[in-house]
Amino acid sequence: MAENNNTPPVGGDYKYGFTSDIPTDYIPHGLSEEVVRLISRKKDEPEWLLQFRLDAYNYWKTLEMPRWAHLDIPPIDYQDIIYYAAPKQKKAPGSLDEVDPALLDTFNRLGIPLEEQKALSGMAVDAVMDSVSVKTTHREKLAELGIIFCSFSEAVKQYPDLVRKYLGKVVSYRDNFFAALNSAVFSDGSFVYIPKGVRCPMELSTYFRINASGTGQFERTLIVADDDAYVSYLEGCTAPMRDENQLHAAIVEIIVEERAEVKYSTVQNWYAGDAEGRGGVYNFVTKRGLCRGDYSKLYWTQVETGSAITWKYPSCILKGEGSVGEFYSVAVTNNRQQADTGTKMIHIGRNSRSTIVSKGISAGHSQNSYRGLVKVAPAAEGVRNYTQCDSLLLSDTCGAHTFPYIDVRNPTAIVEHEATTSKISEEQIFYCNQRGIPTEEAVGLIVNGYAKEVMNKLPMEFAVEAQKLLSITLENSVG
Amino acid sequence: MENSLTQYLDLLDSHLATIDSKAPALFNALRPTAIETLRNAGRFPRTGDEDVPNANPAQMFAPDYGINIDRRPIPADVAASFRCDVPNVSTLTAIVVGDTFHPTSTLLHNLPQGLTVMSLARAAAEHPQLVEPYLNKLAADSSASAALNTALLQDGVLIHAARGVRVDKAVQIVSIFSTQAPMLAVRRILVVAEEGSSVRVLLCDHSQRNDVDYMSSQVVEAFVGQGASVELYDVEESSARTRRMSETFVRQERDSSFVSVGCSLCGGDTANSVSLDLAGEGAETELNALVIAAGERHIDNRIRLAHCAPHCRSRQLFKYALFDNARGAFGGKVVVAEGAVRTDAAQTNRNLLIGDQSTMHSAPQLEIYCDDVKASHGATTGQLDERALFYMQSRGIPREEARRMLVQAFMMDVADTIRLDALRDRMRLLVEKRLGGDAAASCSECSACK
Numbered sequence: 001m002a003e004n005n006n007t008p009p010v011g012g013d014y015k016y017g018f019t020s021d022i023p024t025d026y027i028p029h030g031l032s033e034e035v036v037r038l039i040s041r042k043k044d045e046p047e048w049l050l051q052f053r054l055d056a057y058n059y060w061k062t063l064e065m066p067r068w069a070h071l072d073i074p075p076i077d078y079q080d081i082i083y084y085a086a087p088k089q090k091k092a093p094g095s096l097d098e099v100d101p102a103l104l105d106t107f108n109r110l111g112i113p114l115e116e117q118k119a120l121s122g123m124a125v126d127a128v129m130d131s132v133s134v135k136t137t138h139r140e141k142l143a144e145l146g147i148i149f150c151s152f153s154e155a156v157k158q159y160p161d162l163v164r165k166y167l168g169k170v171v172s173y174r175d176n177f178f179a180a181l182n183s184a185v186f187s188d189g190s191f192v193y194i195p196k197g198v199r200c201p202m203e204l205s206t207y208f209r210i211n212a213s214g215t216g217q218f219e220r221t222l223i224v225a226d227d228d229a230y231v232s233y234l235e236g237c238t239a240p241m242r243d244e245n246q247l248h249a250a251i252v253e254i255i256v257e258e259r260a261e262v263k264y265s266t267v268q269n270w271y272a273g274d275a276e277g278r279g280g281v282y283n284f285v286t287k288r289g290l291c292r293g294d295y296s297k298l299y300w301t302q303v304e305t306g307s308a309i310t311w312k313y314p315s316c317i318l319k320g321e322g323s324v325g326e327f328y329s330v331a332v333t334n335n336r337q338q339a340d341t342g343t344k345m346i347h348i349g350r351n352s353r354s355t356i357v358s359k360g361i362s363a364g365h366s367q368n369s370y371r372g373l374v375k376v377a378p379a380a381e382g383v384r385n386y387t388q389c390d391s392l393l394l395s396d397t398c399g400a401h402t403f404p405y406i407d408v409r410n411p412t413a414i415v416e417h418e419a420t421t422s423k424i425s426e427e428q429i430f431y432c433n434q435r436g437i438p439t440e441e442a443v444g445l446i447v448n449g450y451a452k453e454v455m456n457k458l459p460m461e462f463a464v465e466a467q468k469l470l471s472i473t474l475e476n477s478v479g
Numbered sequence: 480m481e482n483s484l485t486q487y488l489d490l491l492d493s494h495l496a497t498i499d500s501k502a503p504a505l506f507n508a509l510r511p512t513a514i515e516t517l518r519n520a521g522r523f524p525r526t527g528d529e530d531v532p533n534a535n536p537a538q539m540f541a542p543d544y545g546i547n548i549d550r551r552p553i554p555a556d557v558a559a560s561f562r563c564d565v566p567n568v569s570t571l572t573a574i575v576v577g578d579t580f581h582p583t584s585t586l587l588h589n590l591p592q593g594l595t596v597m598s599l600a601r602a603a604a605e606h607p608q609l610v611e612p613y614l615n616k617l618a619a620d621s622s623a624s625a626a627l628n629t630a631l632l633q634d635g636v637l638i639h640a641a642r643g644v645r646v647d648k649a650v651q652i653v654s655i656f657s658t659q660a661p662m663l664a665v666r667r668i669l670v671v672a673e674e675g676s677s678v679r680v681l682l683c684d685h686s687q688r689n690d691v692d693y694m695s696s697q698v699v700e701a702f703v704g705q706g707a708s709v710e711l712y713d714v715e716e717s718s719a720r721t722r723r724m725s726e727t728f729v730r731q732e733r734d735s736s737f738v739s740v741g742c743s744l745c746g747g748d749t750a751n752s753v754s755l756d757l758a759g760e761g762a763e764t765e766l767n768a769l770v771i772a773a774g775e776r777h778i779d780n781r782i783r784l785a786h787c788a789p790h791c792r793s794r795q796l797f798k799y800a801l802f803d804n805a806r807g808a809f810g811g812k813v814v815v816a817e818g819a820v821r822t823d824a825a826q827t828n829r830n831l832l833i834g835d836q837s838t839m840h841s842a843p844q845l846e847i848y849c850d851d852v853k854a855s856h857g858a859t860t861g862q863l864d865e866r867a868l869f870y871m872q873s874r875g876i877p878r879e880e881a882r883r884m885l886v887q888a889f890m891m892d893v894a895d896t897i898r899l900d901a902l903r904d905r906m907r908l909l910v911e912k913r914l915g916g917d918a919a920a921s922c923s924e925c926s927a928c929k
Contacts, residue, residue, distance in 0.1 A: 070846075378836075393850035397817070406841040406858055411801075411832030414861035421847050421854040 030079040033057060036184050039084045043153055046160060049167075056173035056183030063177045069311055069340040070369040070401055073282070076247060083185040083218070141201070147231075148193040149204055152220055155191035162193055166224055170253040170290045170317070178249040178311075179286045182218050186251070189220035194229035194260070203459050205234040219250040225260035227293060232263040234462060248307075250285045258293030258320065265458055266314075267466050269306035269473075275364075277336025280308025287314035291323035294349070298324070301457045303466045304331040304341060305473040313371065315344035318352035325354040328454040332473050333366030333398070342372035342403075347383040347413070356387040359451050363394035363474055369401040376413040383413040391421040392450055394443070394474065444471035482522050483541035487627055488514075494548055501550045502633040503603040509615050513629035520623035534750040534777040534808065536624055539722045542692050544663035546631060553577045555657040555687065570651035570681065571596060573636060577656065578664040580634055593644030594678070599635030599667055609639050613671055617700045617728035621754065624724050628665055628698045635667030640676035640707070649679040649712075649899055656686040656693040656721060666697040672707035672735075679710040679899060684746070689718035697725040703735040705759065710898060711739045714906075717746040719774060725751045733759030733788075740897050741768035742906060743778055744913050752781040757791040757819075767796045769893035771913055772805035773834070782811040782826075786819040786852075795826040798893050800886050800914075801837035808840040811856070817848040826856040831863065831889060833882075863889075883914050890914075 028035075036057045040050040065076070142149055148159060155163050173183035194200055225231055235252075248270070256262050264287075273280025283306075289298040300314040316325030327343040345354040354374070362368040370389045391400035402419045424446050432442030448455070448467050455463050491498070491514055499507045525537035547553065555576040571589060573596060574581045580598035590596060595609065603610045618625045638650055654666060672678050686693055695717075703709045715723060723746060731737055743749055753766055764784070772778050784793055799807040809828045830839045843856040863885045871881035890910050897903040 378838075391845075391847070393847070393852070396820075396850045398850065399846070399848045401847060402843075402845040402856070404841075404843060404858070406839070406860060408830075408832065408840070408860045409838040411835060411837050411862065413832070415859065416861075417841075417843065417856075417858040419843070419845060419856050421845055421852060423850045423852070 060180035146195040152189040186220040200231040252287040254289035256296040273308040283307035285312040294320040310339040358389040362398035505603040516626035534779040593641035595639040602637040645677040661692040670701040677708040686717040693721040729755040731762040773802035799830040803834040804836040820851040822852040
């Protein structure tokens with residue numbers, strides 16, 4: 001684990017035990033019931049939420065880390081993690097001169113504006129970019145429409161009834177190992193509520209907030225779109241996030257009511273470790289949406305380029321009649337990265353439909369797996385699913401794997417799955433070379449063409465950066 | 480649920496000496512490791528385990544079957560099984576009653592030079608050099624059911640083609656259940672095709688009674704030598720109370736060819752698996768199966784195909800038509816190992832859900848560790864095309880008839896891959912009759928054979 005710099009001073013401090021007057025903004029290593037209580041107390045949470053955390057913790061204790069994924073995960077010592085670190089004063093770089101030049105170079109090539117560059121490299125954001133006021137203006141506009149967009153802790157205080165009504169309803173704390181862990185110790189996250197009939201006028205993003213409040217490694221997002229509402233939500237950012245936390249176990253829960261529509265886009269570019277596979281983030285995320293209302297729609301779009309190990313399956317439970325779930329994914333792995341990602345489409349409602357388009361790109365010594373489930377419940381008449389998952393191999397030492405599970409329990413369903421695996425042909429490269437495009441650029445061009453179907457689903461401003469990101473991630477991987 | 484493996488471990492504990500006394504030393508030498516594997520496994524796989532979506536081995540092995548460890552002769556109406564004889568195909572036939580090998584006179588008198596078809600137990604005693612290097616080399620430790628097969632092994636069939644021997648005539652092995660008491664048959668088939676040889680094998684399963692529980696534990700090991708060719712046709716026409724656990728293991732050397740076509744027409748719960756290694760460069764393989772299931776039947780087909788060498792080609796086609804409450808499962812894994820460049824692998828699984836309660840579980844998987852490959856898989860589950868049905872109805876074909884014709888056409892793709900002309904025609908006819916009559920008919924009631 002790389003967070004040794006967070007280690008509390010040895011000796012001395014423990015003699016006060018777990019009293020409320022612990023003066024520091026960190027708590028000792030490890031996980032215990034006391035730690036869970038302490039987190040809850042520090043966040044001044046109501047009793048029911050503490051109980052939720054404790055139930056999750058007690059359940060987590062009974063679990064073992066799952067081993068079924070096609071991943072080689074070094075053992076994780078859960079007692080060597082600090083489960084709560086309040087926004088603490090990092091030693092912020094004074095100017096861009098102090099920032100890692102490699103990082104700046106990447107920023108420039110991604111075309112990120114200078115002011116944002118400063119924010120992203122951890123400089124005191126408020127001073128250089130008026131993000132606070134930006135945030136406030138947006139907030140006022142949203143408030144006029146009745147939209148709630150705030151941090152999770154804030155929501156617990158201000159809208160406890162809403163949070164209580166929806167928390168854990170899609171991803172129960174009993175769902176899996178990491179969901180239980182997150183439910184016990186989640187630090188913060190976002191809460192979004194779109195009232196009936198409201199169309200959110202802007203893309204909601206966690207972009208600014210993450211930097212402002214350092215939500216940390218156990219994030220929890222809850223999005224509720226009431227009847228006829230619409231929202232497009234963006235998570236993450238294209239810039240490489242240098243993060244000292246190795247384990248990220250987040251939960252995203254989405255509830256879509258009648259005729260509502262939610263679009264959730266992720267661009268994930270956490271630190272992937274170096275070329276030899278040292279360091280890097282473990283991204284173990286549980287994301288699931290419940291299309292509860294009839295004719296509700298949920299779209300997941302993800303571009304995964306970062307993290308040493310990715311383990312995530314954004315899923316849709318299509319419970320409403322005629323509900324629609326879509327999953328578009330590009331997952332790129334290079335060097336020693338590993339990814340086991342895909343989706344689950346659980347068809348429960350009549351005439352529900354789903355589409356899955358997954359594009360995997362592997363290079364270097366990486367391993368990239370698609371794992372997906374399409375399940376049609378016995379009562380789900382007239383279900384339609386189309387799945388396409390393609391893999392592109394860019395080196396002879398990488399791996400590309402496909403593990404689809406198709407479980408049809410209603411004979412009126414039509415389910416199709418197609419998968420192909422191939423490499424960029426020499427003819428394609430030659431054709432580009434012939435026209436004066438160097439090999440490296442040609443690969444970028446072909447990869448972008450290959451991923452275009454997914455990229456087109458991203459919001460405009462993200463798509464441009466994501467395309468550049470693809471090329472940068474694959475640099476030096478041609479051969 | 481009670482652990483269904485316990486009864487077999489108890490039997491092996493108390494009667495090992497009896498089993499050993501009626502089997503050649505070569506088999507007995509394999510028993511301790513197999514029993515050890517069984518003990519370590521602890522139980523049979525069951526529904527809920529990874530890769531066991533439908534047919535439930537734990538349940539299939541649960542009934543109190545009799546096992547003929549004393550090797551008592553079992554009377555069987557051999558002539559009755561010849562109702563199923565394939566017309567116009569001249570075969571070298573052997574009958575396996577329960578699990579005891581009986582050659583027919585055609586086999587004894589017409590065996591070509593260089594081809595050996597004989598009791599595995601006799602071969603182990605008389606020609607150990609043909610058996611010892613191969614037996615259990617592929618199946619060992621692969622699963623609890625294969626280990627049980629080895630632990631109880633007393634007889635089987637050896638098919639051996641010497642170097643360069645090419646035999647066009649198919650070797651037909653007819654396996655019969657005929658006892659009045661429930662029975663578990665340990666069936667073992669060892670196919671060895673030496674360099675440049677070619678051999679065709681036709682396996683037929685029959686049950687002469689449909690009111691008794693039978694269980695067939697079948698292990699086939701096939702070694703396809705350099706440039707050799709093996710065709711394996713497997714036709715299952717038994718009764719609704721005949722369960723079948725069949726495991727096929729294949730190893731292919733350089734430039735060899737292997738074709739397997741499985742036809743599941745009538746029977747009880749069935750779990751078939753094929754584990755195949757393309758070990759030599761330029762080898763080709765084709766694995767196909769057609770499944771027609773009705774009633775409460777479960778049918779599993781599991782494939783594990785490993786491309787271990789460059790320039791190999793594999794094709795798979797699995798088609799299911801599921802009536803009534805039938806449940807089908809297909810798990811196909813294709814692994815392309817590092818260095819297996821220019822691999823060309825394709826896998827197709829198409830399923831028709833016809834019965835109101837029929838279900839299908841499909842998991843086509845690709846695991847690829849090499850970049851210069853062409854690999855694809857496709858899986859569809861759905862119904863007959865309404866437009867096609869309408870088209871046919873609009874031309875005066877009754878709906879039921881139109882449906883039958885479409886299902887038949889759907890299945891013919893697989894039947895057409897049979898390279899033995901007479902058998903292919905026979906399969907077409909059987910599929911037609913199977914779809915025409917009561918979809919749940921069992922072999923003993925089936926008019927097709929009479």
